[in-house]
Amino acid sequence: MRTYDFKLRPNKEQAKYLDSLLLETKCLYNNALQELIEHYKTTNKYLNRFSQDKNYNKQTYPNIPSQFVDTTLDRLHRSFANFFRGLKQGKKIGFPRFQSYKRWSSFAFRDYTQGKIKQGKWYISKTNGIKVIQHRDIEGTPKLTRLVKRADGYYVQLVCETGVIKTKKTNKQVGLDLGLKYFVADSNGNKINAPKFFRKSEYKIVKVQRVLSKRKKGSKRRNKARQIVAKNHLKIQRQRKDWLHKLSYKYANENDVVVVENLNVSGMIKNKHLALSISDASWQTFVSMLEYKLQTLSKILIKVNPAYTSQICSECGAIVKKSLSQRTHCCPECLYVEDRDVNAAKNILKKGLVQSLGENTAIAGSVTREATRSLA
Ligand SMILES: [Zn+2]
Numbered sequence: 001m002r003t004y005d006f007k008l009r010p011n012k013e014q015a016k017y018l019d020s021l022l023l024e025t026k027c028l029y030n031n032a033l034q035e036l037i038e039h040y041k042t043t044n045k046y047l048n049r050f051s052q053d054k055n056y057n058k059q060t061y062p063n064i065p066s067q068f069v070d071t072t073l074d075r076l077h078r079s080f081a082n083f084f085r086g087l088k089q090g091k092k093i094g095f096p097r098f099q100s101y102k103r104w105s106s107f108a109f110r111d112y113t114q115g116k117i118k119q120g121k122w123y124i125s126k127t128n129g130i131k132v133i134q135h136r137d138i139e140g141t142p143k144l145t146r147l148v149k150r151a152d153g154y155y156v157q158l159v160c161e162t163g164v165i166k167t168k169k170t171n172k173q174v175g176l177d178l179g180l181k182y183f184v185a186d187s188n189g190n191k192i193n194a195p196k197f198f199r200k201s202e203y204k205i206v207k208v209q210r211v212l213s214k215r216k217k218g219s220k221r222r223n224k225a226r227q228i229v230a231k232n233h234l235k236i237q238r239q240r241k242d243w244l245h246k247l248s249y250k251y252a253n254e255n256d257v258v259v260v261e262n263l264n265v266s267g268m269i270k271n272k273h274l275a276l277s278i279s280d281a282s283w284q285t286f287v288s289m290l291e292y293k294l295q296t297l298s299k300i301l302i303k304v305n306p307a308y309t310s311q312i313c314s315e316c317g318a319i320v321k322k323s324l325s326q327r328t329h330c331c332p333e334c335l336y337v338e339d340r341d342v343n344a345a346k347n348i349l350k351k352g353l354v355q356s357l358g359e360n361t362a363i364a365g366s367v368t369r370e371a372t373r374s375l376a
Pocket of ligand 1: 313314315316317318331332333334335336
């Protein structure tokens, strides 16, 4: 699955129409939710999707095209289904909430054909084509179309199903160490810093947030400040995502096998003494991007337990204890000197390849043979 976001440039009238659709679908959702709750109170039974459907038609909601009535009701019943599943499995999934206009920011189309992009315009009922900025071609088959409102305007979102793309084997493998000093250190000796804007934009957010907190509740100026904060958040998100996309693409493209540490385990070990870093969330995103990119290229991601990867000498296997502040690995046994994180990345790669020997026979024979050779 792949998601495309294209910005819409509606004129005043079209923007008004989109706003009204959002408002009406939100009301419909809330009314339907209210009805479900009341029905349960009186009959002790859940009103299912199709029985509820009868109460929502052209007469009751004349301003909403029927497909949005459908998808909005679907959404409500899906969140109920999730809630009930959570109850069964003992997971905490919240009861469906009433939506405010701040939270309700999207609605879906019944199928892709209902919202097609033709010659730079996007057609949604009652409008004669909204200008859309399609900055890239669509790959795969569109499965879902959504209209999304963000801090900086309207977007059309297409979720497409992409098949597996066949690529030439590179016969290369890489191990990655995700750390605080470098965002990534790899087993080839590359050290990549997190870009400065990771921190810089965070200061900006703190600043605008402070302005927001000083504004009187319910005032126009507060509303404006709220919009500025939201826009800044959006900008940071995009900058980060863009950078992470490029980095993960590079590793997925240049290698057949990528080995990373299992973050759930390492997060606890590494950050035991350290303040929670903003990198944490970015690591997770990075790994999931990497995973999905490798998958579409029919390549492999291996996750390993990071225990001891920073202590073992990647050349001779001796255990060389070091504190968190010690940045260089110097092996007293074989006199190997390497950056601490690069040494760890090399160990991660080895660990992954050994692990794959046991688990995954699908990996090309050459990879595993090489691993056994380097370990022998
Ligand atoms: Zn050594």
